[in-house]
Amino acid sequence: METSELLRRVRRIEIKTRALTNNIFAGEYHSAFKGRGMSFAEVREYQPGDDVRDIDWNVTARMNRPYIKVFEEERELTLMLLIDLSASQMFGTRERTQRDLITEIAATLAFSAMQNNDKIGVIFFTDRIEKFIPPQKGRKHILYIIRELLNFEPQGKKTDLGIALEYLVKILSKRSIAFVMSDFLTTQDYSKPISVAARKHDVIALQVYDPCMAHVPNVGLMKIVDAETGHEQYIDTSSEKVRSQQQKWWALQQAKLIDICHKSKVDLASVATNSDYVRSLMNLFAQR
Numbered sequence: 422m423e424t425s426e427l428l429r430r431v432r433r434i435e436i437k438t439r440a441l442t443n444n445i446f447a448g449e450y451h452s453a454f455k456g457r458g459m460s461f462a463e464v465r466e467y468q469p470g471d472d473v474r475d476i477d478w479n480v481t482a483r484m485n486r487p488y489i490k491v492f493e494e495e496r497e498l499t500l501m502l503l504i505d506l507s508a509s510q511m512f513g514t515r516e517r518t519q520r521d522l523i524t525e526i527a528a529t530l531a532f533s534a535m536q537n538n539d540k541i542g543v544i545f546f547t548d549r550i551e552k553f554i555p556p557q558k559g560r561k562h563i564l565y566i567i568r569e570l571l572n573f574e575p576q577g578k579k580t581d582l583g584i585a586l587e588y589l590v591k592i593l594s595k596r597s598i599a600f601v602m603s604d605f606l607t608t609q610d611y612s613k614p615i616s617v618a619a620r621k622h623d624v625i626a627l628q629v630y631d632p633c634m635a636h637v638p639n640v641g642l643m644k645i646v647d648a649e650t651g652h653e654q655y656i657d658t659s660s661e662k663v664r665s666q667q668q669k670w671w672a673l674q675q676a677k678l679i680d681i682c683h684k685s686k687v688d689l690a691s692v693a694t695n696s697d698y699v700r701s702l703m704n705l706f707a708q709r
Contacts, residue, residue, distance in 0.1 A: 439532050449703060453706040454623070464491065498537070500597065501541075503586070506547055507649055509580065509606060509648045512631050523570070535563060539558070540558050547576070547577030549581070551576060578648065586617070586618040590617060596623065599618065604634070606630075616685040628678065628689065637668075639658050641657070642659075643658050
């Protein structure tokens with residue numbers, strides 16, 4: 422992409438997503454996530470009514486009388502965006518691709534975090550870690566993230582969610598809010614990595630998909646290509662059996678995703694490329 426066109430697209434995304442943030446999301450983001458992180462502040466002598474689970478036994482042993490740990494709400498949180506850049510994200514049958522929508526949602530979340538003085542970091546992944554952008558604050562940092570979302574060319578084509586989740590746990594010792602943005606269509610088992618990550622971080626699964634994945638249109642003979650493997654085949658979409666099989670396959674994938682998120686205590690939101698992601702995010706924030 423030429424530099425001038427890249428800058429124009431970055432500016433368009435900034436104008437749209439900042440307007441959404443200023444008018445809609447900032448308050449909901451704050452309500453949904455503030456207060457979820459607690460940091461150690463000090464120790465003080467135990468008082469009647471204090472929770473015995475907060476007793477600091479090391480200090481208590483040294484002082485010969487009970488002391489407790491005092492925690493306070495973290496004023497500054499870290500927002501991590503784990504973004505799937507596998508080849509399937511370039512799929513799009515309507516006005517935008519899955520990657521286009523992910524870019525817009527990521528920008529909206531980033532500007533919401535910026536308004537709350539939070540840091541924003543990014544992990545780009547495919548079947549490997551493509552790039553890590555360490556958490557920082559500020560508009561300049563967010564614009565850099567948007568440019569990378571628009572222009573970054575990954576080395577891998579396939580999807581491995583487990584690698585990204587394991588990397589998150591490895592690089593961040595402090596608790597963060599982690600949005601995993603993907604279509605979640607993978608043959609790799611990610612149930613254990615997401616469960617481990619969710620015990621350490623506040624993980625949210627944000628599924629972005631094209632509506633044709635759920636309902637194949639009746640357009641006759643169609644050539645389809647798996648963007649991640651390169652496999653090609655023709656299917657007859659005029660066949661009710663073929664369309665029914667596709668719908669059953671999609672329902673199975675969705676049931677698997679919902680089950681994994683439920684068992685891992687991870688919030689889930691699904692957004693189609695032809696739908697209003699604002700409504701989906703508002704519903705997600707309201708449920709937290």
